[in-house]
Amino acid sequence: MVKRKKHFYKITNESDLLITPAEDFAIAYKWKRKETFGYKKIVLELACGKGEYTVGLAPHFPDTLFIGIDIKWDRFSRGIMKAKEEWLQNVRFIRGIIQHLDKRFACHEIDEIRIVHPDPRPKQSDERRRLTYPRFLQMYEQLLVLGGTVRLKTDAHALFDYSVESFKLEGRENVSLTKDLHNSSLLDDHFSIMTDYEKMAIDKWVSICYGVWKK
Numbered sequence: 001m002v003k004r005k006k007h008f009y010k011i012t013n014e015s016d017l018l019i020t021p022a023e024d025f026a027i028a029y030k031w032k033r034k035e036t037f038g039y040k041k042i043v044l045e046l047a048c049g050k051g052e053y054t055v056g057l058a059p060h061f062p063d064t065l066f067i068g069i070d071i072k073w074d075r076f077s078r079g080i081m082k083a084k085e086e087w088l089q090n091v092r093f094i095r096g097i098i099q100h101l102d103k104r105f106a107c108h109e110i111d112e113i114r115i116v117h118p119d120p121r122p123k124q125s126d127e128r129r130r131l132t133y134p135r136f137l138q139m140y141e142q143l144l145v146l147g148g149t150v151r152l153k154t155d156a157h158a159l160f161d162y163s164v165e166s167f168k169l170e171g172r173e174n175v176s177l178t179k180d181l182h183n184s185s186l187l188d189d190h191f192s193i194m195t196d197y198e199k200m201a202i203d204k205w206v207s208i209c210y211g212v213w214k215k
């Protein structure tokens with residue numbers, strides 16, 4: 001492992017912003033997460049990468065706890081450093097895979113799930129790994145409060161079309177949808193936050209898709 005990567009893993013591993021499995025798996029704690037931290041809502045950013053959304057949204061909603069999760073946890077060390085620099089209290093991160101979320105959160109514990117530029121997984125053989133594959137949507141349904149939302153933002157138009165169908169199949173109500181976010185009033189939902197993937201897409205003149213679905 002290169003020295004730089006090791007450094008980023010260390011930052012994450014030693015951070016008090018990391019939610020450990022021991023904390024999650026303690027049922028008493030799990031059910032009282034909002035109460036324990038004193039927040040009204042919990043927003044989960046799946047496959048958060050560097051955690052731009054988790055850290056970027058947190059100052060706008062001080063009553064909400066923002067949690068980013070990613071399997072490559074060296075990446076969100078950047079988010080941890082930024083949260084520390086800005087003295088953000090309402091930010092946490094989880095090292096782990098999305099497939100295990102239902103073991104780390106209680107039913108109806110989450111108010112909103114944000115999926116930002118997930119891996120597009122274009123191969124048919126990878127369909128089950130797409131974060132909007134019906135099995136994932138069923139798990140999100142279990143985790144979300146009634147009226148909770150899933151927001152998906154992606155430059156991968158094929159994945160977006162697939163996801164629209166997937167949400168429809170699962171009977172989710174579509175609240176908003178655009179295939180050209182930067183020429184839409186829905187851009188206000190994003191507080192000017194853009195990840196590196198989005199910047200790269202825009203440089204290539206690829207428009208950004210965005211949709212919101214309600215439980």
Ligand SMILES: C[S@@+](CC[C@H](N)C(=O)[O-])C[C@H]1O[C@@H](n2cnc3c(N)ncnc32)[C@H](O)[C@@H]1O
Nearest residue numbers: 047048049070071072097098116117118119195
């Ligand atoms: C294309 S990157 C996007 C990262 C970030 N959302 C952004 O826009 O910069 C996809 C991310 O998903 C994470 N990822 C993919 N599958 C995952 C899974 N099953 N569980 C947790 N993280 C996953 C990868 O580690 C990677 O950081």
